[in-house]
Amino acid sequence: MSRLKVLLIIFILIAVTILARLFYWQFLSDVEKRTISDINPDEIPAPRGEILSRDSYPLATNQEAYLIYATPKVIKDPAGAAKKLAPLLIPEKFSTISASANPDLISQKEQAVEAQQKNIMSKISNNDLYWVLLKRKITAQAKSQIESFDIAGLGFERDDKRYYPEASMAAQLLGFVGSDKFGNDTGYFGLEGYYNSILRGKAGHGANTLDPKGYPILTSKFKTTPPQKGSSLITTIDRPIQFIVEDALEKAVEKYGAKDGTVVILDPKTGHVVAMATYPSYNPATFSEYEPGLYKNPAVADTYEPGSTFKVVTMSSALDLNLVTPTTKCTTCSGPREIGGYEISTWNKKYYPNSTMTDVIAHSDNVGMTFVSEKLGLDRLYSAITKFGFGKLTGIDLEEESPGVVRNKPDWHQIDIATASFGQGLAVTPIQIVQAVGAIANGGKLISPKIVSATVTNGKVENYPQDQGTQVISQKAATQMTEMMVGAVDNGEAKAFKPKGYRIAGKTGTAQVPLAGHYDPNKTIASFVGFAPAQNPKFVMLVRFTEPTSSQFGSETAAPTFFTIARELFNYYGIPADH
């Protein structure tokens, strides 16, 4: 045999070997099974940034979790698989320690398992489906248990979930993480919604050329882009204070039989939100198990007639314009008044002729406030209302903020000027009231409230600039108003609940709820707004209850709650008594 023929045979053998190998990879190897395990092998999800309290404790962080899917045609015993999987794929609320002691939840759990079993069975017994999603965001423990069953045809993908270590604490403030229409994690409501674009980070891209075993081939086209973790937020929330407030609020709402309650605490000098709580609340980790009505944050989204708490805005504006002084006597306070065809009376039908402006605030005298509103007139009253930030957004960094309702000036009538002076005929949000009273506490300077003070990106801290504020009334007027509010606390209806020895500036409010063109006589919104210590305020706080049933008045519901929380704050901040 010639050498050429030998060479030819060698070439043919090599070619046959190559063809045989190609045939193996194309038709016989396990490439198909590997490929379906990668939902989107090219994209590497970015971890979401955390939300941290002032002391860098994670109020919202991430937890290892998985997506479980099935390949129906590979599963040999669908019924058996569904039976094993169902108890591990029911809602998390049935897996808590408290759930195991709750008879209602135990019976609900059995029903949930049964329903889930049917659901899984319908999915995995359908051989027309190539790939079917069973559940997203199951825990690592559940994954381990499922893996121990050794069921062929099941697979997992990393699908981290949001974890809130303090459960429902500050839920309305934080918001929650759900999915958008593409199945990507997206923040909704609160900080999660407002800062979603910087919390979510940027997905990376992996190698798209893989060998049959799934390893990347390092060709010239090999290029990976690592995911960029979302920025973390450092908030101004003081975790112990938030905890104190939530605890006190829950007890108070139950004690006074209120529909709901809200507390907001700000640092008046910086506008930083120290605590913001609402009860009832929900757990953001399992948000879908709660009524959607609980998602929005009443502190920024609810509008209500502020009632007597608004008197401090009217009075401080009149003081600022030197239209009245704390000792100016009311010449129209001897009895009810008729304005624009309506009778204006006091809340308790008691009248104090020749009472001073300080007395008007202390007695929460509606008739006295009409005296002040007449001094102001429409233009100056309207200007004061808008200067204090009512009728527009405060600029707080939360979703769903409402601007409230202040009618256009041409729509105001004589009666509107009178009623607005004591907080009727306009709608405000709790955060607007706190912001306005914070301006009085801060020497007349109005500061936009803020929750996030800095962001952390790859370990680099970027501080957010602080609002310099706008002087809305003079320092003198603010000091005079503060003293009048101290008098209102010391001599008002709620003086019995006040911590002894402390100078606290405050004002109660009891607003009736408008209903079909008139006020419901049995439903009120009771509130108390104030700050302490009066001479150098450390905090400004609003307590608000919707429709309390034990008493309709703010002095008997919101004020005691305010003082209970204030007492805890004096302890926490180490603020000594004034005298």
Next chain:
Amino acid sequence: MLSVTDFKYKTNCYNNYNAHKRYQHVQNVNIPWESLGKVKIKILLLLTLALAGLLSAQLVFAANLSTDGQTLTSVEREIGNQETKNLDLRWKIAEVSSLTNLSQKAQKLGFVTPEKIITP
């Protein structure tokens, strides 16, 4: 004087190495182009060897490159494992140090909220 045919043969020898050798043998004449032909062969040989060497090196590198993907995957998997452990520890720390958890433990241990304001 050389005949025309001789001249043609000689010219052919100049252009063909094997013919040249035969011509040299027949004529027993020392041709000055002999050394030049040997150099050409050596260059060709060297180039062939270099090409073979480069091809072999490429094969070796390609073979190594194919296993680097596996190494890279194992390194990335290890990084992923460590990050998962880190995440796991972080949320466990957050869970045990949550105020909700601490207050429950404090209550069990008999701690109570102070009745009076205690300040320095």
